[in-house]
Structure formats: structure tokens, C-alpha cells
Amino acid sequence: MSSQKGNTARTRPQKHKNSRAFKNNQNDRTNLIQMLNSLEIFGVCTRCKDQIEWRIKYKKYKPLAAPKKCVKCEQKTVKRAYTTACEPCGSSLQICLKCLQPGELVQKTVLSAAEENKQRQQLEAELGTLPERKRRTAERRIQAEMPIGATNQVTLESSDDSESDSDKEDRLSACCSEQEALDT
Structure with missing residues (x-):
């Protein structure tokens, strides 16, 4: 580009171009x-x-x-x-949380019952392949993400059959009370 007044049109293409798009997780996989x-x-x-x-x-x-x-x-x-x-x-x-303007808002996506079932089955299959210690850690994390009133079907279904039903209920009520304490 010339510094000449009025001569703002470039005749050649851009000299340096990126050969590939930027990826935010290319070198940083945290x-x-x-x-x-x-x-x-x-x-x-x-x-x-x-x-x-x-x-x-x-x-x-x-x-x-x-x-x-x-x-x-x-x-x-x-x-x-x-x-x-x-x-x-x-x-x-009914306002945007960022700009505070009323208008069309992007809603949270809600999974259908079939999609939710499919995801739960995939999660159970993945939990079944994990070693015992990692499986229990994953179950605790899942329990922490669940709402207070929800039952933890994943933990009850994937736990050992040697446990009695009362032990399972005690463990579930303890997890729920811990979750309530965390939420308050």
C-alpha cells in the first residue's frame, strides 16, 4: 500500500496467511x-x-x-x-444476562427421554470397564453433580450385589445429606 493520498486499494494478495485454523486445545489439553x-x-x-x-x-x-x-x-x-x-x-x-436487553434468548438444551437414556447407558458401560477404585471415584463425582431430590440409579445398579438393600439406602441417604450440606 502506498502512502499516497487516496491510493488505498491493494493490488497484491495478503503476503502471510495462516495455513490452518487456530485450535484452542492444540498444545493445551488441561x-x-x-x-x-x-x-x-x-x-x-x-x-x-x-x-x-x-x-x-x-x-x-x-x-x-x-x-x-x-x-x-x-x-x-x-x-x-x-x-x-x-x-x-x-x-x-426475560433479559439477556450479559447486555441486559430484552429480546430473543438462547435457551438451555433439554435432552429427550430417549437421549437421556442412551447417555445413561453409555455412562454405565464406561463405568463397567473401569477398575473398582476409579469407578467409585467417578460415581462420587456423578453423585455430586445430581440434584438433591434425584436418586442415584447408577450407584445402586453398579454396586456389588453382596450389599444389602439397607446398606445401599444408608449410603444413598448419606450422599444426599452431604449434597444438601454442600448446596447450603
Whole structure:
């Protein structure tokens, strides 16, 4: 390009071009990058969703270290980065959690019963192939992710048959009480 006034048109193509697209997990395969790549973005408008996806794609996304204050209810309930309102306020007011504008919001994907069944069966098959110690660790992590009122079918189905039903119920109630203590 010339510095001549008005001569802004380039006649040659770009000199240096990337031969392949940027991959955010090419040299960095940490748990954080895997979590970010599988992160589901919902409760925001499509424009804000595209912005957050761009940040994830090019390793610019920085998750929150601690919850921050919601601009609507003034409580420390904002747990996702790049959002300014909490999920309850956003859903009640029907606003984007990032830009706070009313409009079309991206909803959380809900699996059908057949898809959920298929995923549960795949999980059980994978748990069956793991050694005992790793299987129990995985079951504890699954239990921690489940809602309080849900029953842990995976743990009950994959545990040893030598345990009595009362032992299973005691273990399940202990896990549920631990989960309730963590949630409060």
C-alpha cells in the first residue's frame, strides 16, 4: 500500500496467511480447556452468545474465581463469566444476562427421554470397564453433580450385589445429606 493520498486499494494478495485454523486445545489439553470447550452458553442473546463463543474459541475466556454481584438483585449470585445478571433475575425479567436487553434468548438444551437414556447407558458401560477404585471415584463425582431430590440409579445398579438393600439406602441417604450440606 502506498502512502499516497487516496491510493488505498491493494493490488497484491495478503503476503502471510495462516495455513490452518487456530485450535484452542492444540498444545493445551488441561481440564480447564476441556471444560470451556464443553461449556453450554444459555440465557443470553445470540449476539452475546457469539461474543462468548469467540472468547472460548481463541482462548480469551477467563472464568470467574468467585461469584460476583448481580446488577438487578444486588446479591452475589452471578457464577458465569461475562454476565452481569444472575439466572433467576434474567429468567424472571426475560433479559439477556450479559447486555441486559430484552429480546430473543438462547435457551438451555433439554435432552429427550430417549437421549437421556442412551447417555445413561453409555455412562454405565464406561463405568463397567473401569477398575473398582476409579469407578467409585467417578460415581462420587456423578453423585455430586445430581440434584438433591434425584436418586442415584447408577450407584445402586453398579454396586456389588453382596450389599444389602439397607446398606445401599444408608449410603444413598448419606450422599444426599452431604449434597444438601454442600448446596447450603
